[in-house]
Amino acid sequence: MNAVGEISPRPGLSAEARKALDSRLGERVSYTEAVRSQHGHSETHFASCLPDAVVFAETTEEVVFVVRLCAAHDIKLTAYGAGTSIEGSALPIAGGISLDMSRMNRILTVNADDFDVTVEPGVTRIALNNHLRDQGLFFPVDPGADATIGGMASTRASGTNAVRYGTMREAVLGLRVVTADGREIRTARRARKSAAGYDLTRLFVGAEGTLGIITEVTLRLHPIPEVITSAVCNFETLEGAATTVIQAIQLGVPLARAEILDDMQMRAVNLWGKLDYPEQTTLFFEFHGSQASVDEQVATVGELAAANGGGEFAWSSLAEERSSLWKARHEAYYATVGLRPGAVGWATDVCVPIGRLAECISETKRDLAAVSVPATICGHVGDGNFHVIFSLDPEAPSEWEEVESFNARLVSRALSMEGTCTGEHGIGLGKQDALVDELGEAVNVMRLIKHALDPRGMFNPGKIFAAN
Amino acid sequence: MNAVGEISPRPGLSAEARKALDSRLGERVSYTEAVRSQHGHSETHFASCLPDAVVFAETTEEVVFVVRLCAAHDIKLTAYGAGTSIEGSALPIAGGISLDMSRMNRILTVNADDFDVTVEPGVTRIALNNHLRDQGLFFPVDPGADATIGGMASTRASGTNAVRYGTMREAVLGLRVVTADGREIRTARRARKSAAGYDLTRLFVGAEGTLGIITEVTLRLHPIPEVITSAVCNFETLEGAATTVIQAIQLGVPLARAEILDDMQMRAVNLWGKLDYPEQTTLFFEFHGSQASVDEQVATVGELAAANGGGEFAWSSLAEERSSLWKARHEAYYATVGLRPGAVGWATDVCVPIGRLAECISETKRDLAAVSVPATICGHVGDGNFHVIFSLDPEAPSEWEEVESFNARLVSRALSMEGTCTGEHGIGLGKQDALVDELGEAVNVMRLIKHALDPRGMFNPGKIFAAN
Numbered sequence: 013m014n015a016v017g018e019i020s021p022r023p024g025l026s027a028e029a030r031k032a033l034d035s036r037l038g039e040r041v042s043y044t045e046a047v048r049s050q051h052g053h054s055e056t057h058f059a060s061c062l063p064d065a066v067v068f069a070e071t072t073e074e075v076v077f078v079v080r081l082c083a084a085h086d087i088k089l090t091a092y093g094a095g096t097s098i099e100g101s102a103l104p105i106a107g108g109i110s111l112d113m114s115r116m117n118r119i120l121t122v123n124a125d126d127f128d129v130t131v132e133p134g135v136t137r138i139a140l141n142n143h144l145r146d147q148g149l150f151f152p153v154d155p156g157a158d159a160t161i162g163g164m165a166s167t168r169a170s171g172t173n174a175v176r177y178g179t180m181r182e183a184v185l186g187l188r189v190v191t192a193d194g195r196e197i198r199t200a201r202r203a204r205k206s207a208a209g210y211d212l213t214r215l216f217v218g219a220e221g222t223l224g225i226i227t228e229v230t231l232r233l234h235p236i237p238e239v240i241t242s243a244v245c246n247f248e249t250l251e252g253a254a255t256t257v258i259q260a261i262q263l264g265v266p267l268a269r270a271e272i273l274d275d276m277q278m279r280a281v282n283l284w285g286k287l288d289y290p291e292q293t294t295l296f297f298e299f300h301g302s303q304a305s306v307d308e309q310v311a312t313v314g315e316l317a318a319a320n321g322g323g324e325f326a327w328s329s330l331a332e333e334r335s336s337l338w339k340a341r342h343e344a345y346y347a348t349v350g351l352r353p354g355a356v357g358w359a360t361d362v363c364v365p366i367g368r369l370a371e372c373i374s375e376t377k378r379d380l381a382a383v384s385v386p387a388t389i390c391g392h393v394g395d396g397n398f399h400v401i402f403s404l405d406p407e408a409p410s411e412w413e414e415v416e417s418f419n420a421r422l423v424s425r426a427l428s429m430e431g432t433c434t435g436e437h438g439i440g441l442g443k444q445d446a447l448v449d450e451l452g453e454a455v456n457v458m459r460l461i462k463h464a465l466d467p468r469g470m471f472n473p474g475k476i477f478a479a480n
Numbered sequence: 481m482n483a484v485g486e487i488s489p490r491p492g493l494s495a496e497a498r499k500a501l502d503s504r505l506g507e508r509v510s511y512t513e514a515v516r517s518q519h520g521h522s523e524t525h526f527a528s529c530l531p532d533a534v535v536f537a538e539t540t541e542e543v544v545f546v547v548r549l550c551a552a553h554d555i556k557l558t559a560y561g562a563g564t565s566i567e568g569s570a571l572p573i574a575g576g577i578s579l580d581m582s583r584m585n586r587i588l589t590v591n592a593d594d595f596d597v598t599v600e601p602g603v604t605r606i607a608l609n610n611h612l613r614d615q616g617l618f619f620p621v622d623p624g625a626d627a628t629i630g631g632m633a634s635t636r637a638s639g640t641n642a643v644r645y646g647t648m649r650e651a652v653l654g655l656r657v658v659t660a661d662g663r664e665i666r667t668a669r670r671a672r673k674s675a676a677g678y679d680l681t682r683l684f685v686g687a688e689g690t691l692g693i694i695t696e697v698t699l700r701l702h703p704i705p706e707v708i709t710s711a712v713c714n715f716e717t718l719e720g721a722a723t724t725v726i727q728a729i730q731l732g733v734p735l736a737r738a739e740i741l742d743d744m745q746m747r748a749v750n751l752w753g754k755l756d757y758p759e760q761t762t763l764f765f766e767f768h769g770s771q772a773s774v775d776e777q778v779a780t781v782g783e784l785a786a787a788n789g790g791g792e793f794a795w796s797s798l799a800e801e802r803s804s805l806w807k808a809r810h811e812a813y814y815a816t817v818g819l820r821p822g823a824v825g826w827a828t829d830v831c832v833p834i835g836r837l838a839e840c841i842s843e844t845k846r847d848l849a850a851v852s853v854p855a856t857i858c859g860h861v862g863d864g865n866f867h868v869i870f871s872l873d874p875e876a877p878s879e880w881e882e883v884e885s886f887n888a889r890l891v892s893r894a895l896s897m898e899g900t901c902t903g904e905h906g907i908g909l910g911k912q913d914a915l916v917d918e919l920g921e922a923v924n925v926m927r928l929i930k931h932a933l934d935p936r937g938m939f940n941p942g943k944i945f946a947a948n
Contacts, residue, residue, distance in 0.1 A: 123833060123835065124835075125726065125833075125834070125835025126833035126834055126835040126836070126864075127729070127834070128833065148730070167675055168673075168674075168675045168679070169675075170673055170675075174673060178650070179673050181673070181679065181682070182646070182650060191925060195921050195924075196921070197919070197920070197921045197922040197925055198919065198920075198922060199919070199922055200900070200919070201895070201898045201899055201900050201918065202833045202898040202899070203831040203832055203833060203863075203864055203865070203894075203898075203899045203900040203903060204831065204833075204834065204863050204864055204865075205636075205638055205642060205647050205649070205831055205863050205865060205900075205903050205904065206636075206831060206900035206902065206903060207635055207636045207637075207638075207686055207900075207902045207903060207904050207905060207906045207907070208900045208901055208902050208907060208911070208914075208915050208918055208919065209686075209907055209915050209919065209922075209923065209926050209944055210683060210686065210687055210691075210926045210929060210930075210944075211636070211649065211679075211682045211683060211685065211686050212922055212925060212926065214649070214679045214682030214683070215678060215679060215682070215683055215929075217679065218675055218677070218678065218679050219678055223678075234732075235729070235730050235731065235732050237732055238731075238732060258593065261595070261703070262616070262703050263703065263706075264703050264705055264706060264768075264769060264770070266734065300732075301732065302732070302776060304772055304773075304776050305772075305773050305776065308770060308772050308773065363671040363672065363673055363674060364671055365591060365593075365594035365596065365670045365671060365672075366593070366594050366595065366672065367591065367592075367593025367594040368594070395671075395672050395673050396594075396671055396672055397671070397672075397673060426671075427669070430669045430670040430671075431669055431670070431671045432668070432669050432671040432673075432674035432675075432676045433676055434674065434675045434676050435671060435673050435674060435675060436673065436675050437675060438675045439675070439676060439677055443676070446676075447676050447677050450669060450676055451665070451666065451667070451668070451676065451677065452665070452666070453663050453664070453665045454665040454666060454667055454677075454680055455677065457659060457665055457680060457933065458677050458678045458680065460932040460933060461678060461683075461929060461932060461933075462678075463932065464928040464929060464931065464932035465925065465928060465929075476677055476678075
C-alpha cells in the first residue's frame with residue numbers, strides 16, 4: 013500500500029495548545045480515536061492516518077482563532093469537508109489539527125436577481141440545490157459525490173455538467189479565506205467579472221487547502237432549464253461515440269452532459285443497479301433548453317449518433333427516469349468497486365484535448381487488457397476527461413503495484429497528447445510526480461507562491477508538493 | 481493632469497547594457513525619441529513618459545535574453561502590445577525598456593478538432609479571426625479595439641461577447657511565460673480543464689505584465705454559429721432596458737451580446753457615424769445559434785422588450801448591416817471624444833451584480849447631470865459592466881478634477897453595490913486606491929505574490945500597486 017500517510021509517532025498537541033482550544037471551543041474539539049480516525053480516513057486507496065485533534069468550526073472567527081493558534085504553536089492544519097477527495101487531499105498526513113468545516117453549512121444569501129449565492133463551505137451541493145429549487149435556480153457543478161462546496165472549490169471539481177456550465181473555476185465568483193497569518197480576506201466582490209488585480213479567487217480554487225482556509229464561497233447560479241431531456245445510446249466503437257460528441261460541439265449543440273461509459277463500466281452498472289443496458293460503449297446525454305431547442309438538439313445528436321454507429325437513441329424527459337439514469341452514472345465508482353467482494357477502489361483521471369480522447373481511451377483499454385485487476389472507464393467526453401476505476405484486492409500487493417505502474421503509463425499517455433495528469437481529482441498525495449512531469453519549472457513558481465503565502469507550511473502539509 | 485508618469489531625469493541604460501542589447505538584437509533596439517515616445521504614450525488620459533530604450537522581440541529566447549539582461553543590470557521592463565490599454569497599463573513610467581511584442585505575431589498551431597489555437601502574444605484579435613474563419617472557428621473575446629492577444633490576456637479583457645462566451649479568464653487555456661529569473665514556464669497544457677496544481681494561468685491573466693512576460697497564449701475557440709442575427713431596440717427607460725436583458729437570462733436565452741447605450745451615447749454615435757438612431761436608451765443584441773434557436777431567441781426577447789417599454793425591435797442577419805451596427809457600438813469611445821474638437825478621452829468602467837445595473841447606471845446619470853464635461857454611458861448589460869466616457873478639454877484642469885472626483889464617486893457607488901472598480905479595463909495607474917478600497921487586506925496577499933515572483937520589482941513597475 014501507499015507509503016505516504018503511514019502513521020509515525022508524534023508528540024501530539026502541547027498541553028498549552030489543548031487548553032487554549034478546549035477553553036474556546038469546548039466539546040467541538042475532539043481527541044477521541046474514533047473521531048480522529050474518521051478524519052484520517054479517505055474513501056479511496058490511500059493509507060489512513062491520524063490527526064492529533066479534530067476541531068469542528070462554526071464561524072469564520074473560530075477559523076481565525078484556530079489558524080492563529082496553529083501559527084503560534086507550529087501545529088499543522090488540514091481542512092476537512094465531506095471526505096470525498098479521491099487523491100487524499102484531506103488526509104492530515106503530518107498530524108496536527110483536522111479542521112472539520114461541515115458544521116459551517118449555512119446558505120447565507122441567495123441573490124436571485126443577480127444569479128448568485130453565498131454559502132459557508134460545509135454546504136453540500138445537493139443541499140444547496142434543494143434550497144435553490146423553489147427560486148427556479150440551480151448550481152450546476154456536479155462531481156457525483158455529495159461533496160461540500162468548500163471541498164469542491166479547493167479541488168477545482170467539475171463533473172458531468174462541466175461541458176456546458178464549466179467547473180468550479182468558472183462557478184466561484186469570490187471567496188472569504190483565512191490566511192496563514194490569521195487574517196481574513198475576500199478575494200472578490202459579487203460582480204460577474206472583474207479586472208481588479210490578481211485573480212486570487214482562481215488561486216485558492218484548486219489549491220487543495222494549501223494556501224488558506226475557505227470560510228465563505230460566492231457561486232454563480234443558472235436558471236433551471238424549461239426542459240431537461242436525457243438520452244442513452246450505445247455504440248459499436250469508442251471512436252463512434254467520441255466523434256458523435258465532437259461533431260455535436262462543432263455544430264454548436266449546447267450539450268448539458270455527454271458521458272461515456274465503456275463496456276466494462278456498463279457491465280458493472282448493470283450488476284450494481286440490476287439494470288439491463290447493452291454492455292457496449294455507451295453515451296449518456298442531457299439536453300437543457302426550451303422545448304424547441306431541446307427537440308432540435310435531440311434530433312441533431314440522434315442523427316449524428318446513427319451516422320457514427322450508434323444504436324437506438326432512447327430518451328426521456330421524465331424526472332424519475334432521468335434520475336435513475338444519472339444514478340447509474342453517478343454510482344459508476346461503487347459499481348466498479350463492487351465487482352469484487354471486499355475490494356478497495358482506486359480511481360484516477362486524466363484529461364486530454366477533446367480531439368484526442370477516443371485515441372487516448374482506446375490506447376488505455378489496450379493497456380488495461382494486460383492488467384489483471386478489474387477496471388472500468390467512464391468520462392466526460394465534451395471536456396476530454398475520463399476516469400479509470402479499479403477494484404483492488406487489499407491483500408494483494410502485486411495488484412497495487414500493477415495499478416501504480418498502469419497509472420504512471422496513463423498519465424504519461426495523457427501528457428504525450430498535451431493533456432493533464434488530472435482533469436478534476438487534483439494532485440493530493442497521488443500525482444505529485446505527475447505534476448512535475450506535466451509542468452516542470454512551473455511547479456517551482458507554485459512553490460514560490462506557497463512559501464510566500466504559507467511560509468511555515470502550516471496548511472495541508474505534504475499535498476501538491478512532496479515537501480512544502 | 482495625472483501626476484503619475486511625469487518624466488524625471490534618469491541616467492538611462494548603462495553602456496554595458498546597451499552594448500549587450502545591441503550586439504544581440506541589432507536594429508531591433510531603438511533609442512530614438514520618436515520610437516521611445518510612441519511607447520510612452522497611451523490613447524487615454526495619462527501623461528506620456530519615455531522608456532530608455534525600446535526592444536522589438538521576435539522569439540521567446542530573445543525575451544529570455546532581455547529579462548536576464550534587465551535582471552543583471554537592474555533595468556525595469558514593461559511589455560507593450562498594441563498600446564490600447566485604458567488605464568495606462570503599458571506605460572513605462574519608471575523608464576527602462578519597453579518590450580514591444582507586436583512582432584511576435586505568428587499563429588503557431590490551430591487545433592481545429594480540439595477547438596484551440598496557440599499564438600504568439602503580438603497577434604491581434606482581428607488577425608486571429610481572419611485566420612480562423614476558413615476553418616469555421618472563431619475567437620469570441622472582443623473588447624472593441626484591435627488589441628493584441630498578449631495585452632488582452634494581461635488585462636483580463638472581455639467586451640461585448642462575454643455574456644455568452646466569457647472573458648480572457650475563460651478563454652485562455654495556457655500560457656508560456658518568462659519569469660523574473662529568466663526561466664520560461666508553461667502554465668498548463670491544452671486540456672480544457674485541469675486540477676493539476678495552482679492555477680498559474682489565471683494568475684498571469686490580468687496581472688498586467690507585473691509577474692512575467694507572456695510569450696505564447698493557447699486560446700479556446702468556438703464554432704462559428706450557423707446563424708448570427710443582430711437587433712436594435714430603444715427604450716423609454718433604463719430600467720426597462722436592463723429588465724429586458726435580465727428576464728431573457730432568467731428564461732435561459734443564450735444572448736451572444738446585449739449592449740446598452742444611453743441617450744448621450746446614441747447622440748454621439750449618430751454624430752460620429754452620420755446615423756439616425758433614436759436618441760434614447762438603446763439595446764444592441766446579437767443572437768447566435770441554429771435558425772430555429774435564433775428565431776426563438778429573437779421572438780422571446782422581442783416580447784420581453786415590448787413588455788418593458790421597448791420600441792420597434794429592428795433586426796438584421798445580413799453581415800453588412802450587422803457590421804455597421806457593431807461598428808457604431810465599437811466606435812462609442814471615439815464618438816464620445818469626438819463630441820468636442822481637440823478633446824482628450826477618459827474612459828472608466830465598473831461592474832456590479834446584474835440585478836443592480838439599472839440602479840447603478842441611473843444613479844450615475846443623475847451624478848453626471850452635475851458634471852460639466854460631456855459624457856456618455858455604454859455597457860455590457862448581461863455582465864453588469866458599464867463604461868462612462870468623457871470628452872475632456874486638455875487645457876482645463878478643472879475638468880480633470882471634476883472627472884477625477886466623479887470617477888471616485890462612481891467606484892464607491894459600484895463598491896456599495898458589491899461590485900468591482902473595474903470589470904475589464906484593469907487597475908493600471910488609475911485605480912490603485914480603488915483596488916484597496918475594494919479588496920483591502922487581499923491586496924497585501926497580491927503584494928506577497930508580486931514579491932515572491934518578482935522580488936526586485938522589474939516587471940511593469942508602478943502598476944496595480946503604488947510601490948512594488
